Amino acid sequence: MTTDTPAATATGGTTHAALAAWVDEVAALTTPDRVQWITGSPQEWTEVTDKLVAAGTFTRLNEQTHPNSFYAASDPTDVARVEDRTFICSVDEKDCGPTNNWMAPDEMKAIMTDLYRGCMTGRTMYVIPFVMGHLNAEKPMFGVEITDSEYVVASMRVMARCGSKVLDRIEELGESARYVPALHSLGAPLQPGEKDVAWPCNQTKYIVQFPEERTIWSYGSGYGGNALLGKKCYSLRIASAMARDEGWLAEHMLILKLISPEQQTYYVAAAFPSACGKTNLAMLEPTIPGWRVETLGDDIAWMRFGDDGRLYAVNPEFGLFGVAPGTNEKTNPNAIRTLAKGNSVYTNVALTDDGGVWWEGLENEPQHATSWKGEDWTPDSGELSSHPNSRYCTPIDQCPILADEYDDPRGVPISAILFGGRRKTTVPLVTEARDWVHGTFMGATLSSETTAAAVGQVGVVRRDPMAMLPFIGYNAGDYFGHWINVGKDADASKLPKIFYVNWFRRDEDGGFLWPGFGENSRVLKWVIERIEGKAAAVETPIGHVPTPESLDIDGLDMTPEQVEAALRVDPQEWRAEIPQIEEWFAKFGDALPTQLQVELDGLKARLGD
Numbered sequence: 001m002t003t004d005t006p007a008a009t010a011t012g013g014t015t016h017a018a019l020a021a022w023v024d025e026v027a028a029l030t031t032p033d034r035v036q037w038i039t040g041s042p043q044e045w046t047e048v049t050d051k052l053v054a055a056g057t058f059t060r061l062n063e064q065t066h067p068n069s070f071y072a073a074s075d076p077t078d079v080a081r082v083e084d085r086t087f088i089c090s091v092d093e094k095d096c097g098p099t100n101n102w103m104a105p106d107e108m109k110a111i112m113t114d115l116y117r118g119c120m121t122g123r124t125m126y127v128i129p130f131v132m133g134h135l136n137a138e139k140p141m142f143g144v145e146i147t148d149s150e151y152v153v154a155s156m157r158v159m160a161r162c163g164s165k166v167l168d169r170i171e172e173l174g175e176s177a178r179y180v181p182a183l184h185s186l187g188a189p190l191q192p193g194e195k196d197v198a199w200p201c202n203q204t205k206y207i208v209q210f211p212e213e214r215t216i217w218s219y220g221s222g223y224g225g226n227a228l229l230g231k232k233c234y235s236l237r238i239a240s241a242m243a244r245d246e247g248w249l250a251e252h253m254l255i256l257k258l259i260s261p262e263q264q265t266y267y268v269a270a271a272f273p274s275a276c277g278k279t280n281l282a283m284l285e286p287t288i289p290g291w292r293v294e295t296l297g298d299d300i301a302w303m304r305f306g307d308d309g310r311l312y313a314v315n316p317e318f319g320l321f322g323v324a325p326g327t328n329e330k331t332n333p334n335a336i337r338t339l340a341k342g343n344s345v346y347t348n349v350a351l352t353d354d355g356g357v358w359w360e361g362l363e364n365e366p367q368h369a370t371s372w373k374g375e376d377w378t379p380d381s382g383e384l385s386s387h388p389n390s391r392y393c394t395p396i397d398q399c400p401i402l403a404d405e406y407d408d409p410r411g412v413p414i415s416a417i418l419f420g421g422r423r424k425t426t427v428p429l430v431t432e433a434r435d436w437v438h439g440t441f442m443g444a445t446l447s448s449e450t451t452a453a454a455v456g457q458v459g460v461v462r463r464d465p466m467a468m469l470p471f472i473g474y475n476a477g478d479y480f481g482h483w484i485n486v487g488k489d490a491d492a493s494k495l496p497k498i499f500y501v502n503w504f505r506r507d508e509d510g511g512f513l514w515p516g517f518g519e520n521s522r523v524l525k526w527v528i529e530r531i532e533g534k535a536a537a538v539e540t541p542i543g544h545v546p547t548p549e550s551l552d553i554d555g556l557d558m559t560p561e562q563v564e565a566a567l568r569v570d571p572q573e574w575r576a577e578i579p580q581i582e583e584w585f586a587k588f589g590d591a592l593p594t595q596l597q598v599e600l601d602g603l604k605a606r607l608g609d
């Protein structure tokens, strides 16, 4: 990798020889005008955000209502994760499995090296040392993202612990520091005199993980999950491969703390696919008296066994990258309070005339705003003001109900794991698994209607195992085997109990059967009472479902028939699922653990025909 372009000027650097060599190599290939190492200082935030405002990428919001906060509208083609452009480039194709895109690492590197050549011309190359999880963790999980996007720099500073403190620690640990090199470019070089656009990106996109090397190459997109490489690329795709090798779990899960009226504390993790309710559940305000929720994480959980044999979860992230539409004082008051403290970036929502932001579902609908597409918007314009996958990016420590344990690198012991998805039919409000293997079967067969969080058709039912379909960094069949093994090696009495929930079942008129949001606390209460052996359940072919009396519906605006409909297990509907599950399992061939086939056979037998 040589170039005859003169070396770029640099601000900062490192004594870590391998890291310095990689940064030099990337600079030589991508030919930026400048190289700047990110320190994490407040002054740097001002410089970067000023630069984004000057470039037209950011609009500074009203300082009174949205202090230190910014609005951005993306290129209309760069609004979500691009699953068909996402690759797991394992050495052997079979290690990528049937659910991921694959290309041989050398072939991919050749293609991307061509794309990267000169791709940062006219831009600054930023080097962002970061750590996912705690800097003082036993084995800190470092990363270094190289990017030519100021939007990525600003967002990464919110979403991950970044800067000089992290670099100092990497340097102290020297060659023994483990870090994931993560290269990102917008793929939008600027020739001398060429005017930049507000949201540079490239129509060619690649989001690539090399699981054996533990490296990430991303090209062409500025959107969150494609560009903030500490998040999905590292903390799920690369980390899941590390977790398989080392006996832990990297999961697409929120973590919450639940406090009962008796002041008992429980920690719950929950995996729902993208835009299916993790952030909302993580910040829930219970409607039932005496129960309280505190937040630990809203998207990613890393879970390892503690010395006491329990499974402990940490949230590796530092911020929240939440879906804006639908967020309001009623559905998620704690998100609104978090955002009210400012220091946030809003992308693809609407900009109001008083320098605020608005989105579908938020209170105080404006009479006029600028839509995410930059067009005039009024309540009768018949178009959405905000993209359905518009997002806020905000520091998690602004969340008023953040649990103190968030700062504990050991994490919290998990009592229950919930799986869930969006299903209009079939799947009841809550089902308890008989045991770990049955819970793994529930996770492995999880199904959900697709959402706007990924480019593609919305509302199509697909299998999304453990809500990890786009995030498993290896063969999903082996991933199921890993889940089975985690349970096999553990003391069963100390394992979390597994449940499957569905907040999204509909009635005949198409309305939601279950009111959701704060009312989901009623389901959490049942979950805890099951763990404590206090609540009743009926055994059904798919698992244990609440008896109508065991679910606390005191004060709930639902008829007994509606509650019954939300809880119903209809054998007819479930028999229709079987061929879909069979087709799904058939994809995995030999990699499918036999225990899951046994579970499926058992389900079929119980459902009869």
Ligand code: GTP
Pocket (backbone or CB within 6 Å): 272, 273, 274, 275, 276, 277, 278, 279, 280, 281, 298, 299, 321, 322, 323, 324, 325, 326, 327, 331, 453, 503, 504, 512, 515, 516, 517, 520
């Ligand atoms: P990602 O950030 O993409 O991983 O999404 P998420 O799983 O955190 O989903 P989030 O909590 O942001 O919710 C996505 C959408 O679902 C929002 O529009 C919410 O308003 C809506 N939603 C969340 N919880 C519920 C619920 O209990 N019932 C209903 N009907 N909608 C919900």
Ligand code: SPV
Pocket (backbone or CB within 6 Å): 080, 081, 223, 224, 225, 226, 231, 232, 273, 274, 275, 299, 321, 453, 454
């Ligand atoms: C998701 O899509 O699951 C998200 C947003 O949490 S992103 O960071 O784009 O992955």
Ligand code: MN
Pocket (backbone or CB within 6 Å): 252, 273, 274, 275, 299
């Ligand atoms: Mn997510």
